Amino acid sequence: MTRTINLAVIAGDGIGPEVVAEAVKVLTAVLPSDVTVDATEYPFGATHFLRTGEILPDEGLAALAKHDVILLGAVGGDPRDPRLAGGLIERGLLLRLRFALDHYVNLRPSRLFPSVVSPLANPGAVDFIVVREGTEGPYVGNGGAIRVGTPHEVANEVSVNTAFGVERLVRYAFGAAAGRERKKLTLVHKTNVLTHAGGLWQRTVDRVAAEFPSVAVDYLHVDAATIFLVTDPSRFDVIVTDNLFGDILTDLAAAISGGIGLGASGNINPDGAFPSMFEPVHGSAPDIAGKQLADPTAAILSVALMLDHLGLADASARVTAAVTADLASRGANGRSTSQIGDAIAALI
Amino acid sequence: MTRTINLAVIAGDGIGPEVVAEAVKVLTAVLPSDVTVDATEYPFGATHFLRTGEILPDEGLAALAKHDVILLGAVGGDPRDPRLAGGLIERGLLLRLRFALDHYVNLRPSRLFPSVVSPLANPGAVDFIVVREGTEGPYVGNGGAIRVGTPHEVANEVSVNTAFGVERLVRYAFGAAAGRERKKLTLVHKTNVLTHAGGLWQRTVDRVAAEFPSVAVDYLHVDAATIFLVTDPSRFDVIVTDNLFGDILTDLAAAISGGIGLGASGNINPDGAFPSMFEPVHGSAPDIAGKQLADPTAAILSVALMLDHLGLADASARVTAAVTADLASRGANGRSTSQIGDAIAALI
Ligand SMILES: CC(C)[C@H](C(=O)O)[C@@H](O)C(=O)O
Numbered sequence A, B: 001m002t003r004t005i006n007l008a009v010i011a012g013d014g015i016g017p018e019v020v021a022e023a024v025k026v027l028t029a030v031l032p033s034d035v036t037v038d039a040t041e042y043p044f045g046a047t048h049f050l051r052t053g054e055i056l057p058d059e060g061l062a063a064l065a066k067h068d069v070i071l072l073g074a075v076g077g078d079p080r081d082p083r084l085a086g087g088l089i090e091r092g093l094l095l096r097l098r099f100a101l102d103h104y105v106n107l108r109p110s111r112l113f114p115s116v117v118s119p120l121a122n123p124g125a126v127d128f129i130v131v132r133e134g135t136e137g138p139y140v141g142n143g144g145a146i147r148v149g150t151p152h153e154v155a156n157e158v159s160v161n162t163a164f165g166v167e168r169l170v171r172y173a174f175g176a177a178a179g180r181e182r183k184k185l186t187l188v189h190k191t192n193v194l195t196h197a198g199g200l201w202q203r204t205v206d207r208v209a210a211e212f213p214s215v216a217v218d219y220l221h222v223d224a225a226t227i228f229l230v231t232d233p234s235r236f237d238v239i240v241t242d243n244l245f246g247d248i249l250t251d252l253a254a255a256i257s258g259g260i261g262l263g264a265s266g267n268i269n270p271d272g273a274f275p276s277m278f279e280p281v282h283g284s285a286p287d288i289a290g291k292q293l294a295d296p297t298a299a300i301l302s303v304a305l306m307l308d309h310l311g312l313a314d315a316s317a318r319v320t321a322a323v324t325a326d327l328a329s330r331g332a333n334g335r336s337t338s339q340i341g342d343a344i345a346a347l348i
């Protein structure tokens, strides 16, 4: 019997279509013979918006929600374009999907592959995951402002944290930690200043920890965590943190692990009520778009995360192995986006 | 005629007293013959609180406010002590002082001294300042929670940003940039998610920029800023940012510039309505307290910032020069806290 994966593809803007093409190439190459992919492309992104005025229509969201899984390249146009100001596309498309599809786990592994050069002189063995909350925190859009544009303007942003939201995320993170070799979980927050939110996070970690006696628990303030990420990143195994701290820490984590060109991520709804969405951490990089200069590795590693999520652990491991082998043989000479994709697909 | 500096000293907890002793030693050594210091010690900190139940009484605050300037070592006790949970001392003492004394500029220079080793393989020339807002943002303590401890808990944190508060800080940052060689200012925020606060910050920078045509202006999202801090820190000259982003970025900045042991800071009220307060960025490090293991350099460099603030630019430059010379002659052999202070004082 053949299993069909009903895949939605949002290639997006800038380098998105280029890296997604390679990710799909590798996905097709790695699937076992009894699994096929049925891919549907969706045009959403800044380019589509500028052409049609449409960001993510309700029918588009409903259609996306019917797929098994979503692969996203990158969305966002020229940051100086006033028609796109204030993160219109990022919020209307990317964040809307994360919230509407209840992607409460934003999973971002950081691994320094053997042959990859870190900007750190002595990175040591970097291999950790960040379990970032995806549906709460300062990302909820609950801010507001009065007297805008006057000398008396007051602009507020509200971070909303619920026991429900924090607990399910923390439990997922403990589960992930329990399944790893080092079994260590580090909560990152700023409990000494953000006492209400911080208290909820800390109490939740303390309580859930009792269910996972094999996991060692640690806490770091977010400022201190950035120090350790550059002085001793090998101390980390699983980091669990809120939406905004996770945003900041995962860019830094990608940077020390060889760059944002290798950062994969999954926006996961572990309950399976909605399709999960996999995307490289990098943006649409309009400046290098269409030139075959982008590194598709992050998109390809996001496919590995997607395969894991779909229960295809063998295929996932083969993608990671092919990427590892390809990285080891990369010379100084730049290859095109499709040459890298071809090489990784050939190694499968 | 002799000028007397009316100095308040809060040595604080942990390594605070040790590093402050060296900072005062260097201050005394560097003052011109027509300037004297009249120092008054205040006992506040975690140790004092645990002994007396007092954090910062109103009379203590009033007394501190009468000084010309404040030197603070480090405050905070054992982080696992439940009597100090939730940042009781940090908020009740340190943040209370920053807010009550209207320290709206939190100035944190990052410089990689010639002989200092960075964790980065190729740091390049690191020499920038972070102008962090000190009296607004998520630090205002406007959070709250309902149904605490139940499965229906909701914990909110509110970031408050005012045109008044942002503009005075941004204007200070532009002034600082205009006085520097590279004249470059980078606003760091998260305008694509925190649209209300981000809009206020961005519009304020755009408007004040018109008054400073010599300054080149740049913008980075906070996540991207962490990447550049490890891949290309020499691109930064003046960073202007909010209270929380500044907290995170300055720990990272200290780490790439040779460690938190060298990070100086000033909590400045540029209007002179209240005394400014100078403190090392590092904490009280209870684990190494009392052992003469702490590096007093950050406290000593904070004295240099203090001298600058007091209009004693020559004395400030001599402290920095002495620190630079001492750093150049540091071997692998650890010296005690007071040996480092003695060496720097002798170099003055
Ligand atoms: C584009 C932006 C809204 C997004 C975020 O802040 O989550 C991005 O930085 C990311 O990390 O995926």
Ligand SMILES: CC(C)[C@H](C(=O)O)[C@@H](O)C(=O)O
Pocket: A192, A193, A223, B090, B091, B094, B095, B247, B281
């Ligand atoms: C101790 C803490 C409240 C403080 C802050 O967050 O501002 C510290 O981290 C700092 O940067 O001075």
